[in-house]
Amino acid sequence: LVPLVVATAVAGGMHSALFGSGPLFGVPSHDFAGLDVLPAFALLGLAAGILAVVISRGLFLVEDLYRKLPVGDFWHPVIGAVGFATxxxxxxxALGVGYDAIDDVLNARLAVSTVAALALAKLLAWWLALGSGTSGGTLAPILLISSSFGTVVGAGLNEVLPGPDPGVGAFAVVAMAATFGAAAQAPFTAIVFVFExxxxxxxILPLMxxxxxxxxxxxxxxRDSLMTEKLRRRGLHVGRHYGVDPFTNATVGDIMTADVEVFDHTATLGEARTRFAQAHHGAYPVTEGERLVGIVARGDVMRLDDAGDDELLLDHATRQVVTVSTSDTAQSALRIMVDEHVEHVPVVDHDHGLVGICTRTDLLKVRRRQLELERRQDGAAARHFSMRRRHRRKEPADDPEPT
Structure with a gap:
């Protein structure tokens, strides 16, 4: 967070020094006259969400259509350029970056029919160009398409809905944020961005x-944003749901296995072979009293074909053992297992005494608890909703007044 804030502050300061501190698009002030206009902007938000879906799915549909053409990939940008120019x-x-056109739309300098044609043309040109695999951006085209769309929808809503008219320019501004925020799956970024x-x-209120x-x-x-859909198609899944990692909240002491089978430091290799043959554990700690002195895995013992049964097991055990404490997080234990390519991590106290062991099965307890909690919460919410519906159905109707 700190590098992000510093970089943003420096970038903002440099932009103000080089280009001035005024807004990129100068728009007139809008008077929204209280709550009366909010239903219109709510409808605009729903329409903008549909537009964002159309923008995203249309782009990748065009990409798929290009791949089906009986020509090599080299020709795709050529075909896209011809379509774009047409x-x-x-x-x-509809050509170019379009900032001047956005400014005209936001200030309601164009007729609604012209704006509608501009929105359709820009959308088609952008699909043809970017879908062909050529280089290009998404921000400016989406801003032009969505602001034009907002103007058209706003003009229609002003004709249909009663109440004050905030102007089609206001609908254009709000549609920019709504469409971009939905397509990028970054609503708060879009709110602040368009306000800036x-x-x-x-x-700001209808914008939110x-x-x-x-x-x-x-x-x-x-499931994915306009930006992450491309990555998903290449096999890289980027999550967009945020929550607390349960592995950072659980400690090793909460999930570890405290009743641990161990080998004494005087145990022989023959004893180890017998126990591994009879049990299913993959590894055992080796202790001297309560103190951990090593760990031996099944693979280590099975590879010692030439060693005699009378040899000390400790001589063949791993002496440099990576451990965790009961206060460490489950995330720490998981990271050690991944980094060290092990399935068991001994848990020790401050005197290096063995107090338990943490295995992959123990780590799965964390995720199991999280799933059980989510199921209980979902079930409670469903029961609450069902009880409210039943209660409403049982409410007696008001007695009619005598006539």
Whole structure:
């Protein structure tokens, strides 16, 4: 977090020094007249979520269609360039980065029909270009497409819904944040980002409402964001759900096996062979009194074909043992198992006395507890909802007034 904050502060300071401190898009102030306009922006948020789904799925559909063409990958950008240029012949402002067009849309300088054509043309041109595998961005195209979409939807809502008219420019600003936040699965980033672009504080409440609703619509349909879908198709799954890692909350003392079978330091190799043949444990600690002095694994013993049964087991045990304490987290034990390629980690006290052992099975207890807790919470929520529904059904109707 600290490097992120420092980098952001430095970048913001440099941008202000080089380009000034004004907003990227100058928009007029909007008066939202209280709660009356929020239903319209809620509908806009739902529509923006649908638009985000269309943007994402359409892009990857176009990518798949390119792969089905009977030509080599080399020709895909060529075909995309031809399609991109063709769209530009009919709607020239769909070409380029589009910041000037975004500014015109946000300030309601264009007719609604022109904005609608611009949105469709930009969407098609972006699909054809980026889907072909050529280099290109996502931010500016999504901002232009979504702001134009917001203008069209806002104009329609102003005709249908009663109440004050905040202006189509306000719908354009809100649609930018809602669509980008949903497609990127970063709603709070989009809220702050668009606010920084416009510096219009009056828009912040409908901005938040529409963005979270758009994110809800998108996440109920798409598992990955526009940015991570590409990685998933390449086999890299990036999680977007946040929560506390249960392995960092559980300690080794909570999950370890305290009743540990051990070998005494005087045990022989023959005793070890017999026990490994009869039991299913993969390793045993070797102790001298209560003190841990080594650990021996099944593979270590089975590889000693030439060693006699009378030889001391300790001479063939691993003496440099990686250990954990009862206060260490389960995450620490898991990391040791992964790094050291072991399945058992002895647990010792401050005097290096053996107090238990932590195995892979013990670590699975952490995840099992988390799943049981989630099931109980889900079950409690479902029971609460069901009881509320039954209670509502049993409520007697009001007695009619006598006539």
């Amino acid at each position: 769209v530009g012949l009919f709607v020239p402002r 672009l416009t510096r219009d504080y009056d828009v 409402l529409a963005t979270v609703l758009a994110d809800l619509v998108y996440s109920s349909v798409n």
